[in-house]
Amino acid sequence: MAHKNIVLHADWIVPIVPANVCLQDHTLVIRENIIDDILPTSQWNPKNYEDQIEEIQLKDKILIPGLINSHTHAAMSLFANYADDVSLKDWLFDYIWPIENRLLSSNFVRDGTELAVAEMLLTGTTCFNDMYFFGEETARACIDAGIRSTIGMTIIDFSSNYGSSAEEYLRKGQIIHDKFKNHPLITTAFAPHAIYSVSESMLSKIAILAEELDVQIHMHINESNPEISKSLEETGNTPLQRLDRLNILTERLMAVHMVETREEDLEVLDSKGVNVVHCPTSNLKLGCGIMPLHKFKERGINICIGTDGSASNNSLNILSEVKLASLLAKGITKNGSILNAFEALEMATINAAKALGLSNQIGSLEKKKYADIVAISVNGIGSSPLFSPENQLVSKGGQNKVTDVWVNGKRLVKNCELVTLDIQSILNKAKLWESIVKETQ
Ligand SMILES: [Zn+2]
Missing domain, CATH: 2.30.40.10 (Urease, subunit C, domain 1)
Structure with missing residues (x-):
């Protein structure tokens, strides 16, 4: 042949x-x-x-x-610029979750993912790690466009138009895993939203299932100070202490954000081989702080980079994140040599491929x-x-x-x-959703 x-x-x-x-x-x-x-x-x-x-x-x-975006919520591209100039808690509880409750549907996810994929491809991203609802729609949009992705089996304790309980989200996630497990462009990962939105019993179940299915785990962790103080107040333990007890801290984990990091956290993350995902723009925009990249680097912890969703960025350009991460690290440490250009690019390529379990396939x-x-x-x-x-x-x-x-x-x-996407049709749909969001407010 x-x-x-x-x-x-x-x-x-x-x-x-x-x-x-x-x-x-x-x-x-x-x-x-x-x-x-x-x-x-x-x-x-x-x-x-x-x-x-x-x-x-x-x-x-x-x-x-091809660049790899290690953390995003692709369909949220339809909420880019929707809620600006507010802090994380207000952004999530007062803006994002209410509008999602009203608008979330398979059509929304399909149209939002296409918009996101267009932006990612035009800015050099060839693979992204996604956490959102209606993952099957995300997978199909990726396959049609030809982009590679890891689809989150997203789990949260709150009901939505996608599911009524964490158990239902889990079931739907496993169906996605079974359906796409042999597809050349699609992999799956468990994506429990956060320690404050997923129960401990579900998290320990996820730890076991991730081993059984041989998939990664993708989770928001230590994004802001209130997340840690709430956990300490309610349980007497930090989020990482609890996640360690639940066997979530392994080489399978992509710990997204890690803005609030104590010395003991670094020790446990290092010893367990956890991957961290730095989302500098999102952390700055939502007033959460700055992940201390240099501390992870000193330990040799695998650092990846993500845009987060467009609603907290408001862009999906991963090279923007690479530049920002590099400058922040130099400014914070007052050391212009803390991260050279190759190391900065590794975060969006080979480091991400390792974290996704795909380093023998992509990333270099x-x-x-x-x-x-x-x-x-x-x-x-x-x-x-x-x-x-x-x-x-x-x-x-x-x-x-x-x-x-x-x-x-x-x-x-x-x-x-x-080549594979019709940009005018994508923009028309984005305009339509813009008017629907305005009418819904
Ligand atoms: Zn996120």
């Missing part, structure tokens, strides 16, 4: 693995959906390939692995990994002169110009245009 090869000739490739490497004038060969080779362009010879070849010249462009440009690849242009005002491509990626943050994106070998963004 003839195989299709796509051959990308790039000025620079930042493969992430091996670490601290920027390759100049290299060629990457995609065979079907797999990275088949990376070699100096001077050594490239089309005669070595018998099958069909499509050659693409990527002049003045940097190739990087290496032979035999899936061809999830992003091309970024460094041609133009603001990009010249160019001494360090990797630093340019981090310091330009959200202003980087993503020109092309491949996921699983398929080109989903071509010359800055979406």
